[in-house]
Amino acid sequence: xxxxxxxxxxxxxxxxxxxxxxxxxxxxxxxxxxxxxxxxxxxxxxxxxxxxxxxxxxxxxxxxxxxxxxxxxxxxxxxxxxxxxxxxxxxxxxxxxxxxxxxxxxxxxxxxxxxxxxxxxxxxxxxxxxxxxxxxxxxxxxxxxxxxxxxxxxxxxxxxxxxxxxxxxxxxxxxxxxxxxxxxxxxxxxxxxxxxxxxxxxxxxxxxxxxxxxxxxxxxxxxxxxxxxxxxxxxxxxxxxxxxxxxxxxxxxxxxxxxxxxxxxxxxxxxxxxxxxxxxxxxxxxxxxxxxxxxxxxxxxxxxxxxxxxxxxxxxxxxxxxxxxxxxxxxxxxxxxxxxxxxxxxxxxxxxxxxxxxxxxxxxxxxxxxxxxxxxxxxxxxxxxxxxxxxxxxxxxxxxxxxxxxxxxxxxxxxxxxxxxxxxxxxxxxxxxxxxxxxxxxxxxxxxxxxxxxxxxxxxxxxxxxxxxxxxxxxxxxxxxxxxxxxxxxxxxxxxxxxxxxxxxxxxxxxxxxxxxxxxxxxxxxxxxxxxxxxxxxxxxxxxxxxxxxxxxxxxxxxxxxxxxxxxxxxxxxxxxxxxxxxxxxxxxxxxxxxxxxxxxxxxxxxxxxxxxxxxxxxxxxxxxxxxxxxxxxxxxxxxxxxxxxxxxxxxxxxxxxxxxxx
Ligand code: GCW
Numbered sequence: 001x002x003x004x005x006x007x008x009x010x011x012x013x014x015x016x017x018x019x020x021x022x023x024x025x026x027x028x029x030x031x032x033x034x035x036x037x038x039x040x041x042x043x044x045x046x047x048x049x050x051x052x053x054x055x056x057x058x059x060x061x062x063x064x065x066x067x068x069x070x071x072x073x074x075x076x077x078x079x080x081x082x083x084x085x086x087x088x089x090x091x092x093x094x095x096x097x098x099x100x101x102x103x104x105x106x107x108x109x110x111x112x113x114x115x116x117x118x119x120x121x122x123x124x125x126x127x128x129x130x131x132x133x134x135x136x137x138x139x140x141x142x143x144x145x146x147x148x149x150x151x152x153x154x155x156x157x158x159x160x161x162x163x164x165x166x167x168x169x170x171x172x173x174x175x176x177x178x179x180x181x182x183x184x185x186x187x188x189x190x191x192x193x194x195x196x197x198x199x200x201x202x203x204x205x206x207x208x209x210x211x212x213x214x215x216x217x218x219x220x221x222x223x224x225x226x227x228x229x230x231x232x233x234x235x236x237x238x239x240x241x242x243x244x245x246x247x248x249x250x251x252x253x254x255x256x257x258x259x260x261x262x263x264x265x266x267x268x269x270x271x272x273x274x275x276x277x278x279x280x281x282x283x284x285x286x287x288x289x290x291x292x293x294x295x296x297x298x299x300x301x302x303x304x305x306x307x308x309x310x311x312x313x314x315x316x317x318x319x320x321x322x323x324x325x326x327x328x329x330x331x332x333x334x335x336x337x338x339x340x341x342x343x344x345x346x347x348x349x350x351x352x353x354x355x356x357x358x359x360x361x362x363x364x365x366x367x368x369x370x371x372x373x374x375x376x377x378x379x380x381x382x383x384x385x386x387x388x389x390x391x392x393x394x395x396x397x398x399x400x401x402x403x404x405x406x407x408x409x410x411x412x413x414x415x416x417x418x419x420x421x422x423x424x425x426x427x428x429x430x431x432x433x434x435x436x437x438x439x440x441x442x443x444x445x446x447x448x449x450x451x452x453x454x455x456x457x458x459x460x461x462x463x464x465x466x467x468x469x470x471x472x473x474x475x476x477x478x479x480x481x482x483x484x485x486x487x488x489x490x491x492x493x494x495x496x497x498x499x500x501x502x503x504x505x506x507x508x509x510x511x512x513x514x515x516x517x518x519x520x521x522x523x524x525x526x527x528x529x530x531x532x533x534x535x536x537x538x539x540x541x542x543x544x545x546x547x548x549x550x551x552x553x554x555x556x557x558x559x560x561x562x563x564x565x566x567x568x569x570x571x572x573x574x575x576x577x578x579x580x581x582x583x584x585x586x587x588x589x590x591x592x593x594x595x596x597x598x599x600x601x602x603x604x605x606x607x608x609x610x611x612x613x614x615x616x617x618x619x620x621x622x623x624x625x626x627x628x629x630x631x632x633x634x635x636x637x638x639x640x641x642x643x644x645x646x647x648x649x650x651x652x653x654x655x656x657x658x659x660x661x662x663x
Contacts, residue, residue: 002618004436007444008471009112009182010175013049013119020052022063022095023118027056029067029075037220038107039066041178045115064114065098068107072100086186086222087132090114092125102132105186105222109133112182120470131456134415137348137377137424138454139187139226139309140180141272142431146191146198152383154390155432155439160190164198166210173217176431181221183451187424188223190214193274193311195230202227203261204237212264224269226309231273231293232281233257244286245296254300262304270306270346271297277314290314290335291342298344308344309377309424312336312351312367319526327538327545328526329355333366337550341373348424350377353403355547356527358386359504360495363559363569364403366550368417369410377424378403378414382450389513390430390439392632393490393606393625397449397461404457409552415457425454440628441621444472445487461488479616486606493606495568496599497639500592502572503529503537506643514635515642533650536578536588537571548573578651592647593655596640603629603636 002011015023023046028039042064043054059065065075069082075098076091083089083102088110091098099114101107113131117123143151148162159176160168180188191199201207215225234240234253244250261268275293276282283293294310301308315331336349343349349371354362358381367376380400381387387394404415414422427450430438438444448471449464465487469480498506498515505527508516520527529536540547541560548556558564559573567582578589586594607629614622644661648654655661 002621004441004620004624005175007179007437008448008468009045009116009178010048011119011471011474012051014475015050015052015118019118020050022097023050024052024054025057025062026054026064026066027059027062029059029065029072030070032068032071032104034104035066035068035107038101038104038111041108042066042111042115045111049115049119063096065096065100066107066111067099068101068103072098076100081128081130083130084132085136086184087130088113089130090117090123090127091129092123092127097123097127108181108222109184116182116467116471120467121475122470133184133455134418134457135423135425135454136419137187137269137307137309137426138185138451139189139377139424139426140185140382140429140450141189141193141228141379141426142429143192143194143383144190145194145196146202150432151192151194152381152385152428153430153432154384155430155437155443156434157432159431159433160214166207166214168214170217173214176437177218177221177223179437179447180223180451183448184455185451186222186224187226187269188218189226189228189272191228193228193272194278194280195228195274197236199228200230200233200236203229203233203257205260208261208264215265215268219267224267225265226269226272226307227261228272228274229297230281231275231283242286243281245283245288245292246286251296251299254297258300258304258306262306266304268304268306270301270308272309272311272350273297274311274313277311278317282314289339291339294347294349295342295344298346302344302346305346307346307348309348309350309426310343311379312349313357315526317526318524320524321522321528325545326526327540327547329362329540330545330547330550331355333370333550336367336374337370339374340371343374345375348375348377350379350424350426352379352381353400356504360387360399360499361502361568361572362504363502363572364406364408364414368414368422369408369412369552370550372421374421375423376417376421377426378422379426379428380450382427382446383430384443384446385512386507387491388494388632388635390443391513391628392494392603392635393440393442393486393628394494395442395449395461395465395487395490396446397453397464398488398491400449400453401461404453407555409554418457425457427454436624441624442483442487444468448472473617473621476616479613482609482613486609489602489606493599493602493636496595496602497636497643498599500571500595500643501537501567501588502569504572505529515639517643517646530575531647531650533652534577535575537573537575539575540573544575578647578653589647589651589653590656593644593657593659593661596644597659600633600636600640603632607633 086105088101088106099110144158146161148157232243276284312332506517509519
């Protein structure tokens with residue numbers, strides 16, 4: 001039977017009888033009670049996924065040996081290959097499989113990986129897989145409000161909150177914890193970075209017992225909570241007259257409050273902070289800087305081993321559109337780079353992947369490589385705010401791959417910096433109460449992929465997609481092949497109908513779905529196209545706003561030169577006439593027309609390909625996705641026609657191919 005709720009670790013898969021026999025004789029090589037949970041997860045997985053009952057047998061009879069390095073290192077060849085913290089080694093030899101974790105979490109990850117490899121039919125004979133996560137903090141950030149509503153959520157209401165209080169089904173939370181752990185996520189924030197009135201009290205006695213209960217449910221899965229705090233808590237909770245980070249009373253307040261929090265949740269990971277950003281309180285209000293603010297919290301957390309994840313999404317959100325001197329993409333660098341070296345060791349600055357805000361196509365933030373003495377986190381948006389809102393299909397894996405493989409020249413790619421300068425990866429969750437968790441059933445690929453990439457940023461979109469479709473949709477190669485194909489086409493298609501050449505923000509203001517070319521043109525948000533009848537885009541080179549100078553000199557040159565600037569970003573970096581010729585000889589205008597038509601055709605083609613699966617997949621899945629494709633087609637047509645008409649009316653130049661453009 002097929003249920004939308006069941007994702008990649010929950011279904012039944014076929015397995016040879018001989019492999020089932022191997023799996024069903026297992027031993028845990030440890031007396032450590034802490035590890036028994038891992039065995040339970042193993043037993044549950046083997047039963048649920050492969051329909052076999054596990055017997056715990058003496059070591060000599062075991063097909064599968066589970067343990068940590070401490071007690072099970074002897075099951076591995078003594079060849080010096082040792083997994084690092086949270087890592088594991090899976091070793092198959094003569095019909096015996098050893099899963100050895102570097103530690104408890106490593107063992108759990110190794111067990112899930114074994115089960116997932118078997119489910120995909122991918123455990124080779126003589127398998128020897130030794131992995132250590134590339135990133136220490138693999139965090140998922142919910143933007144859930146305690147009202148139950150989720151900021152930028154497209155999958156129903158919160159699975160944690162309702163009516164200004166906690167409200168959760170424990171079984172669902174546990175199933176969720178397992179999903180996250182199976183892809184290696186080890187840190188979770190359940191409340192929005194915009195911390196409203198009620199949520200401010202999550203770190204007070206009013207809610208700590210319930211928050212602690214949530215922590216208890218995630219703990220066995222190796223997941224620690226990181227709570228979003230309100231920078232003004234000393235005033236709002238403590239009744240102080242100020243929240244100035246250099247005020248001694250404020251510092252003491254945070255110390256006492258942190259002590260209280262840790263009494264309830266001894267392994268709390270720390271605090272997540274959005275300060276001086278989009279009207280949230282912060283140190284600037286007191287004439288202090290972000291190091292002052294972050295370090296104050298870091299000091300309070302230090303005795304407990306806690307960390308501060310401090311967001312860099314700080315910009316002027318009350319800009320005058322007439323003022324062309326201010327350029328919003330410069331903001332994170334301008335605010336934070338001068339503070340390099342001033343942040344405490346247990347502070348991680350959390351930086352969005354691009355300098356704007358999760359647009360369909362942006363360059364990579366210039367902060368990576370520019371802050372050599374500061375821990376950084378890469379933040380990506382798993383929820384599809386600007387990428388189709390889980391109505392349109394958009395696998396974000398190619399977007400993230402572009403980010404991870406970007407060569408900063410400072411030196412190395414973003415992926416290369418993990419473990420040294422970049423110590424964390426954070427994703428904004430796309431989860432809610434929807435039956436399939438993610439609104440659009442195929443949007444699960446983004447959660448799955450985020451986890452896999454934060455574990456191993458070198459994985460390719462093709463590899464991750466292949467894993468996901470096999471785990472989620474079974475072993476019929478026609479089905480998995482077609483779904484993989486649809487997923488791979490989805491981001492290029494979405495980019496095609498929405499965002500030509502790096503032009504951002506042509507969305508409806510506020511809710512950010514659907515086209516509205518000048519929706520943000522005369523607003524305070526710093527998000528402009530400046531299209532005239534002749535030209536479009538913003539000059540961000542040294543001759544313009546100077547944004548390109550925030551990159552390493554080689555990249556400044558690369559982006560500043562219209563011949564070497566990646567074309568997908570041409571109008572992000574440059575202001576150019578519509579007649580400007582691209583490398584293939586097309587004008588910018590013709591490119592805009594062509595991609596709009598092509599993106600819409602791709603949406604139709606994906607929907608048609610999905611239809612061919614109608615008799616091959618569960619009706620609930622078929623219907624749910626088909627319904628979304630219906631919405632996507634409408635959206636793609638709207639984008640095509642609105643954007644084409646806008647530029648036709650501005651230029652008066654017709655499509656060379658004579659296709660329908662509304663005059
Ligand atoms: O993109 C903007 C979103 C806001 C969000 C903000 C942020 C949580 O539109 O909804 O607020 O980014 O990242 O803080």
